[in-house]
Amino acid sequence: MCYSKALRKNREQIEQNLLGKLDANFEIPLEYLPYYHLNGFSHGNMYIIKMDEPEKIYPSSWGLIPKWATHNPEAFRKKSNTLNATAENIFERNSFKESAEDKRCLILSDGFFEPHHQNGVSIPHFCYQPSKEYPEGDLFLFAGLYNELDDDLYSATIITVAANTFFAEVHNKRKRMPLVLSDDLLEDWLDDGMNQSQLNELMAYGFTNKEFNAHAVTRDLYKKGIDTNSPRFVEPVDTGTLF
Template sequence: MTTEFFGLVAGLFSYRQVNPMCGRFALFSLPSTLARRFGTDTIPGMEARYNIAPSQSIFIIRTEGDRRRFATAHWGLIPFWAKDARIGYSMINARAETVAEKPAFRTSFKQRRCLIPADGFYEWQALPGAKTKQPWFISLRNREPMAFAGLWERWNSPEGRAVESCSIIVTAANNLMQPIHERMPVILAPDDWNIWLAPHLSNADRLLDLLQPYPDEEMTAWPVSTKVNSPKNDSEECIEASA
C-alpha cells in the first residue's frame, strides 16, 4: 500500500459531513499504555490523534498466531469482492443487527474480526431550534482506552495493490448516549476480547451476544467545541469541554 494510493482514496472519500453513526474518534494514550492495556508490543512512533475521520489509516488489533498484534487499516471496509474502492466510504460502520447477514460484512464477521482501540469517540446532538449540532466527546469513566468491535478485510485493487480496510460495529445507544444520539459503537469489555478475536470461532449467536450497548454507568460524556467538525483540526483542543 503506497502513500499515493491512500491519498487517492482519501480524496474519493472526502469527509463532507458528520456521519450519522460513529464517524469520529480519538486515540491519544501513550504507546506503552496501549501495549499494557491490550497485551501487545509497543508501537514505536505512534502519535496522539484527537480527531480521527473516515478514509484515514487507523490502528487495529488482531490475533496473529497466538498473539495480539497492532496493524494499520483504511477506515472504510472494502469487501473482497468489490470492483471499486469507493464502496468503502459507506462501510465505515456495520450495524450489529445485520452484520452477520449483510453481504459486505458477513465473511469478515465470521473470519476477520479485530479490536479498534480508542480513548473516546464523538457524537453530534441535534438541539431544538439550533442549526448546528452540538458535538460531544464520550469516554470510559476510568479514562482507560476502550476497544471497539471491528471487522477487517483485504481487497486487491485492479492494479494488484493489496489494501486492508476496516469497519466499526455500532449498536443501539445506552442510557447515557440516548439524549445525544440513537446509536453508539460497540465497546467490548476486556473479558470478551479473546472471544471476539478467536480466529476459529464462527458461532454467530455467540458473537452477536457480545454486540450490546456498553454499561452507561461506566462511561462519561461532555460537550466539546465545533472545532471537531473539521478533520483538519487534530489537537487536544478537540476533546476539551466547551464553555
C-alpha cells in the same frame, strides 16, 4: 454511528494498558502516531488487533473494503459508507458477512465523538471512559471487522448497536453507539470457534459496564479546511448540556 474518534496515548502507554488483556504490541512501532481527532471520512489509520494475530497491533484504514471490491477501493467508497457496521445485519450485508464470520478485530480508542441535537443544532460531544490513571479517558476496544487490501494493508469498520440509556441521551437523534466490548469478552470476539448465534448474543449484551462521560466540544470540529488534530477539539465547552 461513530464517524470520528481519538487515540491520544503513546505506544508505551497502550502496550502497558493491554498487559493482562491481550498482551499485544505494535507490529510497526515507528509508524504509530497518536491523534486527538480522526475523521472517518478521511479513511485514515485506526489500529486493530486481528483474529489470527491477537498479539499484534496493525494500522488499518477506516472504512471496510470487502474482498470483492479490493480491485478498486476508491470506487467502492464513493458508493458505500462502511465506516460503521450495524450489528443487527452484519451477517446479511454483502459488505460485511464474510468478515463477520472470520475476520473480526478489536479497534483501539480512548474517545469518540457523537452529535447531540439541541434546538435543531448539532453539538459534537466527546465521549470517554475516565479512570484513576487516565481521568481524561482510558484505553478501550471497539468490536470491529476487517479485510485485507494487500500484504499487511487492512481496512476496518466499527460495529454499532442500539444506544443504552446514557448514549441515547448523548446521541439523541439516531440513538446508536459503537460497541465498546467488556474486557472479559475481548478474547471471545476474536475466537474462531464462535458461531453466529453466540456472536449475536455477544453483540447484544457485550457492551462494557465501565462508565462513560461525555461533554460538548467546539462546533469548529464540523468546519472544513482546518486541522482538528489538536487538544482543543477534545476540551469541554459550555453549551448548557449536562452528561
